[in-house]
Amino acid sequence: MAQRDQSALSGLARAGFSRLSEARHWLTELSELLSIPPEEIAPELSIAADPDAALNHLIDLERSDSGSVKARWADRSQREALVRVLGASSGLAEFLLRHPEHLNVTTLTDAPMPTASEMKNDLFTALGVRNGFAESADDVAVCLLRERYRRILTRIVIFDLTADDPTEVLDSVTSLLADAAAAALEAALAIARTRLCDPPVGNPIFPRADVERTRFAVIGMGKAGARELNYVSDVDVIYVAESEGELSQSRAIDVATRLAMQIQRIIDEPDSEPGLWEVDPNLRPEGKDGALVRTLDSHIAYYERWAKSWEFQALLKARPLAGDADLGSEYVAATSPLVWATAHREDFVESVQAMRGRVTANIPSDEVQRQIKLGPGGLRDVEFTVQLLQLVHGQTDESVRQRGTLPALTALSDAGYIGRQESADFAEAYAYLRVLEHRLQLVRLRRTHLMPRDEESLRVLARSTRRPGGAAGLLRTWEKTKHDVRELHERLFYRPLLSAVAALPEDELALSTDQAKARLTAIGFRDPRGALAHIAALTAGVSRRATIQRHLLPVMLRWFAEGTDPDYGLLAFRRLSDALGSTHWFLRMLRDSSMVAERLTRVLSSSRYVGELLAAFPESSAWLEKDRELRPLDLAALRAEMQAIFSRHESLERATKAVLRVRRREILRLALGAVLDIDGVTELGPALADITDATLQGMLRQIRSTVPGGELVEFAVIGMGRFGGAELGFGSDTDVVYVFRALTEETEKAQAVAQKYVSELTRLTDDPVLPLDLDVDLRPEGKNGPVVRSLESYRRYYERWSLTWEAQALLRARGVAGDESLVTDFISLADAVRYPVQISENDVREVKRIKARMENERLPRGADPLRHVKLGRGSLSDVEWFVQLIQLQHAHSIPALQTTSTLEALDVAAEHGLIKTDDAIQLREAWIFSSRARSAMTLWLNRTTDVLPIERRQLEGIARILDYPPGSAALLEEDYFAITRRARRVFEQSFYGRPDIPHTRAF
Template sequence: MAEEPRPFKLADAARVGFQELTSSRDGLAALLPELPVSAAELLRAFAAAADPDIALARIRELLERHSELAPELGEEPLRRLCLLVGASPALGDFFIRHPAGLAELLAGGGALVPDAAAHETLRASVHDPESGETLAGEAGWAALRVAYRQLLARVMLFDLERSTEGLASEAFEHVASSLSVLAAAAVDASLTVARATLAAGLSGPAVREERLNAASLAVVAMGKCGAEELNVVSDVDVVFIADCCDEDVLDADGLIRITTRLATETMRGIHDPGVEPPLWQLDANLRPEGRHGALVRTLGSMLTYYDRWAKGWEFQALLKARPLAGDLALGEQFVAQTRELVWASSSREDFVGSVQRMRERVTEHIANDDLEVQLKLGPGGLRDIEFSVQLLQLVHGQYDDRLHLRGTLPALRALVDGGFVARSDGDRLVADYQFLRVLEHRLQLRELRRTAIMPLDPEGLRVLARASGLATTGDELLAAWGRTKREVRELHLKIFYAPLLSAVAALPEEELVLGSDEARARLSSIGFRDPDGAMRHLSALTRGTSRRARIHRNLLPVLLQWLADGTDPDYGLLAFRRVSEANSESPWYLRLLRDGTEAAERLTRVLSSSRFAAELLETIPDAVAWLERDSSLRPIGLTSLLEEMRALASRRATLDEAAAALRAVHRREVLRLAMGRITGVLDDTQVASGLDAAHTALLDGLLLALGRAEVAAGHPANVALALIGMGRYGGGELGFASDIDLIAVYRPLREIPGDQAAREAIKKVSELRRLVSDPRFAVDLDFDLRPEGKNGPLARSLAASRSYYERWSVTWEAQALLRARPVAGDQELGAAFIALADEIRYPTEFSESQIREVRRMKARVEAERLPRGADPKRHLKLGPGGVSDVEWLVQLLQLRFGAEHPELRTVETLAALDAAAKLELIAGDDAAHLEDSWRYASSVRSALKLWNGRSSDTLPTDRVELEGIANVLGMPRRRTSELEERWFAVSRRSRGVVEREFFGYSDDPEFPELP
């Protein structure tokens, strides 16, 4: 018998969009006899599905369980069903569970749900149709969720049908508004069930009806629901407000208890697991004090909180507040009485910081891998648009009532009408927002779960393109999304900063020119503390028709945003103006800013994050060119620097000319290191090596220049001089805040009286100190660690040094020699001094009395050298667990065991600490705690110097200062508490080790207990 011809071919399935061709061909063939449609009509129906394979599977399962639906699926109803379940398998699963109403939906098509109809339908769903009584507990929640999803399906079918017509973007606002209507009706119905649940005692003790009736609860929507622009599946942000209708029945405590239970049950009804899956999250975390605050407050308590304690971001959240459910009059009263605070919030202290923190809060828990595929939170995503619009509303809304709107798109259009955003930019931003929101809706519709992650796999993109109607292929959709992201990012910058340039440069930018007050307000809103000064600098940079002014006008919208991201945008803009003016004759400068994006961003980071580097850069403005390449920001190295310095010293006619040239090279290298550290090219270890080379080459070059000057003057040198590095310089552990500690030692070169040799050596050291002094960059040579300290001569002969150390030195002087290292001058003499130092600093015996002397000296330092009034816990050097604690402990180990263990004979603190741990002189964990504290304190001291140009050993308490340090260290913005907490943690652990290992070597009665 001949085989019957198949009604469908594989090519038919492929043309429709099926991926599993064989199984889909067979599935279609099996489905065809059950439906009142032709083969061609069946194919056309599935061609409408975003995912035909999924649609076929869901429809076959639906008809297997509910075969009575088959006769209802003519061509148009079937097409609508394919459209719905092909885009949302989750709704397909829902109708498999609950088919009631499906045939009616497919016959009539999708539709927006009016407010009254939504409330009536959902309110009716939670009442028994026969008795009319409200359903309580699980029965009420399940009925509500089923009715909600039936209405949701109607709205989403309407949306999908618009997509097939290419009208998804135009329909977005209507769809989002209808979804917000559904949410309001659902919350109101859930509150009704909550009251019945409490009355029935199904959740805790039953509440008497008269007490329930006396408790009024308002649910106020925030966020997208408040703005009436809700997603398919989104958190619905709310706050709960209570009022008492009858104080004779209910006191204040009883009111809060009952309304808190009502609010809790209302939330449970929406998002707790149940027989029917949850709808979405009803989120009350935007309430006063967040999740730690009371779930319900009275109106008076709410208003008191917002008036006295609320942060700026909380007023930003209130921007979209509207009554949602429950007592709408009470909700309206709350909204009305907080409006004035909302529109005055941009004048509050730290407004900018609070808005930035609000922006960062939504991204800080997002994995880095997800940020680039985030439609919502990633660069060029929805949040960029929403925060741009909200910030402009808050800044200008204090002057213009037309901006007092909740929705993003209505507010954006009002900003355009008010002249705050250029019309063409506003139109593009509206279109981009609609595009991104349609994609977000389709992603959430698929599984009815909250997501904003863009698929990158070909199949996911193909389905999303078909569901959205925004592209014909996945590749086309991906390209369109990429263009949209770039445009949003560009517009995000432009709408903030371009109007400022229009205002200060009097430039026609379509119809957009801000007035002076508006420009000042906008500058303040992005972080400038002196908007008048900023406007003067912008005017100087952009006025006129020169090529330089034109390029500045093009660049400054981006540069201003980067400056605003720094800690001190005011100083950054001033420094940018100075650097630009200094480079005004350099053709490469503007080209570098225009074409080298990384260089321009690095420049703004340096200028707004480091006064130290900015001031140095003003003296060497062509150093901007280094920012283009990492290699230019790395230290040159000692050998190359020595060659350069020696060549300069030999080519200058006078000593002062040679010194000026050498100081310029030294200043140049310090600037290179500062810029490398701020931009993240260098770490602290590389900075220490670079500073060591720069200082050493400077000293070597100056000594060479001194010698040449003596010969030129007919006074051949009578003494050879060697400079011995001490302290952190000797240890090669310099930071930007470190002193240059030295000892000068000499030896006569010919037979001359000893006092004459001493005078000449001291004169040479004094001249060296004069020559190293830089009016543009302070460099001080500190000789206080010499024998006898400040009371001793600036230089001693090698023989006098030997005599002193052998006969008169005290333990602290031997301890100071632990980091002695020859750095410049006569190498043979330097080596001889180090041989002497080895005899002193690594004694064969170190007695208990000497140990006590070291402890006593350390205790004196703690008691006497801390600045008066300083908080010891914040002192990075002398405080508990600070640099001094670590170094004294390590040095005590070197003094005690250095003669026995050559591994300890190093000038580097951390190298000695590592050796001590390997020799088991200290536990490995203890050594790690000491190293953490030493490194962190050193980094913070150096960062503080970079930030404000001043040396300090105290961790500041001022938030701006802490922000500056954190910014230099590359910590996330607005995390100053983490900076402090980390210091307190590492210093506490370090101090514990010091108390045990330094002060506790023996049962010394002088040190019985330490705090």
Template structure:
């Protein structure tokens, strides 16, 4: 058994380190000469430890001294396993060429461009100091080997970086430098093929375009180029070649260069060279002289061709000639933004790209999909080309340098620019990691779970790599879509709002089509709302015209864009001439985006916001933490209440303040600023502050009548006691008063509680707080208020097992804290019983649970969809946790908590629940709690049943981050099914 225990321990540790095939890994590690533990630890930080381990053994077969070298050079070992664990393609290369492991030794700082050029020219037998190098080795294999060696160094630097997104621009720049060096060496081979004497008759320049030109190349990508040729002149100044001969010879060299780079041999390949962006495209001559290029761009080039030239850069060959071309075409590029219809053409091009994405790939496209790399690149280029006509400071060729300039000089907000840059770097890092795996050109997020896990780990996600990666990616695309729509599609709003302009405007029908495409169910009504918001030439209409392009896109991100736009119109009509609101709409992009998401997601929050539109200011709060501290809330509520002399006015003020705090919490929830545990704590604190302030109002009123109240404490029970209230929760509680000889004391206390309940549930626009005292001794038949001594006597003589379980979640909620704590001392022996539960009590709890499951489920409700009483739902999880607390809290003080998840986590730490079981139960509890809250937020009506059909089902699913109610239902069933299995073992003993 000891051997088996140790095996299981080792397997468990390997799983925690990231291995998936732990049995195989254990067997392989046990024979690793360098030590199994050290090797396992070394591999734990890589993208795919199993892949890396396999690679080590394959490489060790080719190089028996590998493990010794790794031991001698820890840096080399780390770089090697990072490469082996992230790239099957580079792993294959190393197995074929094991001496290339040496490339990973020493410094991996970025290699200067000049050094790369020299290395590759030397590899092909060319003189790097020659003006026009000619290669001696013409097969191209030496170039391919040198190229892969350089890529290996770059990849090792990339993969071992602490932050892949931060280093990404530098990696892309070095890959672009390497592309320049490859083109230079390939050109040297091409010269050797045509003959040095022939090649010496002309000047040949390679101009890089696209990502290569912008110094932002991928690992695997077409390299876009354009060729310029001119004749050399002899000593008398006469051209050495001219006319058709110049074009023919230049084309031979260009064709050879392209073939050398793209050819597949036993050594591998490099990448395709694409000259399709040249004048006339593939139908035009492969090479042109400077004058011929100039004539074409001056007379016939289209707008998109100038946009393609934005990143033109002299790359290889005759750099002076290449720079002459760039200098010639650059002024034309930076004036193209003034062409009639230019913006429309660029927008149409971007939309066409999105339409052409195959449907099955649309949701996986890193590059071309909505919110992907192209959105950022097109946005930056559009701004540059429009503003660069008059401001050369923003004329940059690269995406990130261009964005940085636009931010610096005020064309893009700093926050917007930072978000777009961060999303772009992250997405480029994703793209790099995807391509590295097989060293193939791709821009798709993998759909295979194993590939997703490896990709997530390569980008630093460890706990749930696939889920965390997809969430981070989706978050980045949502941010980019919002920014892209606000900036890139602003002419759409000019058309929708009927602004007279010389610029091209969309027709009303086109505007409706666009709104329909964004997700509006009633585009005609949406247009009417937009017209109402933007009509006139005053300041409010002007600011609305500025902000609506973004708002329309942000509404479309929510479950109900039509409702969001209508609510926005109502809020704007109420606040449209308020100066702070106008400034916030124009300058506070974050506030506007938040408002759009809240209005299009939640009827619950929208109803409260329309009750007091000024509360929209809460969306500008950055410093207020949620949940707000309970004592701070109590102080605020009490201060507001006591400003009013009469009880009704004070109660109205309390309820209005409660509405404000509920709105603050719900908006933070919708915006993803707080998690479900924080929501529960926030709502529980709000309930406590509400009851505390109202009790003080009632107490003041009684004193004014000459009937002072005894000390009263309100004991929080149920979800309130656990700090886990939902938006639909009642305030479950018990009322305790101090012991008194005054025969009138209890009558006054009961009258006060009756008055308190009356004040808080009066009809009105503000949400009522229902008080439920049914968990008090003797239930509905017992007195509403008891003295402390009465509580003590009852619990010592007559309390039942179910009451002990109910008291697990009893805490001081409001009122007299000292009195409340005295009652806690009374109930502690009952809920944390010495020696735990008896077998009879366990059976009693199980019987009660079984009866509740059979009797309390509403008729006609599908049991599997009931988030509270259904299998694996809230009740299942909470009863498991409470049963263990009742059994073991007497000997483990850390279990003495009223909160479900902290209790579950303590049970896990104590070994009372396994780590996997605890994780399953926690996930189910969080999911069910979140669904209940989202239902309330979306519908403004409480329900414990997961909606799966119709608009409500779709809206709830969207608010939960699912694309349709079907996937949400499937996810819920999967999670709760696992949880029910745990419950059957831990609670029912099956």
């Protein structure tokens, strides 16, 4: 007995049941209802995606409407249709339970599928539509519309589920769904017209004559417009209206707006028969903020003056869907020329990138890898690629102006813009992903694009797609499809660019030069002729290097195009390849590690500063393979390397050149880390200071060994400003002062030796590639004072003549190189000056006066104080002067304030209640943001500047280095203004302390 039971359960498992014990009980129940042995029922259910669900729904149907299932079970085609529908869609099962009279659709399995006009006529007949008006506009009419639509939907589902291969009928299914949606909108419009002039309750809203004279068209967008609609999808629409006869345009817009609102309610408003889908009009001009309905002229005026490029990309699929067909056709005819001129627009690339970014930006992180539609390798990647190719080549070739994705793929292949095999592979992947999406939406007739997580749902999905392998096989196929889509994107869009300039196999596509230029322009290259020349140089010939480059470039071109300056990136890559292409490791590294290749394209298209340094150190590209190689070397390692250099070279000039080369190399390491967001600004400043310290220490040591008279003098270099505070950024000056101490009574000779040290340091650190810029302007008496002084001279000067600003400058004084005893004594002297026991009110006022004067006088002529990251309002100088004033006032009594670091001093001030914690946080944020922006400007422009650019492309480049997403130029600007505005408010309140001072007004 037990063996027989086990055998029966095994049979159920083979038939696809998962809840075996319950299934046995349910089969017995259905057997009794149908008077058929259970063993004859179970095999018939094995064709269902979910046999358990099919069995339950059959029982429910037969219970609620006795004989409804039994009457259809004997006919094989009806039985199969019923089982497949009930096993795939609980949503349709619930519909058939509500309306069992529609089970007779299973008798139509051999009949041709209805045409668009037949669907519309079916709904019109049910609603009694005549001359565009429904017989009734009450809730009964609305429910009847939804009921008849779902009957049509059930027929489409049966057609889909009974096909041998669902991908083969996908195009037909999506077209049928779009036609059904159009028919539903037509029927809803008829009810809406009746509601306006003959409502079920209340008085007419408009006279019938006004409604009749209002020409109203519903334009289908997105998948509805392209006749590739999902089972459950928003139906994107745009509404257009015109008046007829004596009716005014404004009156027609009023009528049409009411019609549009009513259509949306009729389709989706809650009722006893559930809504169908959302009618989404948000692709209209100005989106949610724009008028719901416009005239044709108003639409065209908007598109000609204000529309973004992505709006024209959306219009690519526009099609008259319902209402006045002539008006709909006029709309499409008027907008079509604008669509196909889009690729010429100046903002085309930026707009397309921004649109693509918006698609993924709002996906929750835990859903990205489950997204069939929006995730990497998903449906949107296919659609985006096809649309971009259409917009590029459709400018001159009308044959590719197709609305649907699959027809467009075929057209692009037929016209020679993509290879036939790539087109076929892309179409296959797209169809498979669409089938997955459809099967998931069918389950509950709900909009979803997420791959399920649980094993049982995956098993059912695998069965519904008619693919072997179960849940594990489904996941393998899906992951492979996603990978193939990403790879195909590169092959479709970028590989043909190579064919314009390189010899590829005969079966490869060959774009003309002009076509290749158009494609390069469309993806962001500003000099397509130059780009083609670089591609040709990289791929020409039959060498191993050229062969590898032909494999690498399609994917690298995509990554270059996603960067801010793809032209420079490709040029820099060509230089790098020329330098390293013959090595055994470079191309192999790029071929074998997509991470390295992507990082390389990112840094080259993001930073000319990096590009120029990498050209000098091409072998440094190997660092991109490991994050640890992009971390700064510590000071001990730098000192050791520089000491080794001097020990190997007898010539001081040759040794110093080698040291400067090490300095450039290490700054390149930091620049790579900064662009790739591996090192933050708080790591960057100390690391740059270490490199400069090691450079000056090594050079000074060698200079002192070669300049006579060293026994006469002690000598030291003192770092000042941002160098002294270890707060350097890329392009920062190196502020220093020099001090010496005579070891004999021959003071003048000691002065001459010290002066020789200074002149040699200045000469030997002169680097035209990456200037060191030793700046001595912070010395006593400024530019009028001697370049080097004795310690006693410094002491006498500070005791007799020192001004407050000089004490303030000493706050960041730090010993950098030279004799330690002299450094110790100088710092001790500096401490007495910069950390006074008490600072007078006059001195405090003097600090504030100098700061106010600096704001008015030191800004470059014409510079916007809102954009100057060093001297502007709320930027670096505001934070630093505030902190320095606190140090002058309190560092003597609070030793922790005796630091050269701005941020450390700010933290200590907050800990001791000298500034509110929230205010300190805002100042810290402004200092860090301004420091990062200043370095980013140097990295992007390869020159030092302190003014945030106005030009959008420059801002975009800086934003990308700061790790903003594409299209964030305006966001960077907004963030900078907001952060510095808050910091300025804190500064004015805490530094000046009197809001009535005119120069302290907030901006």
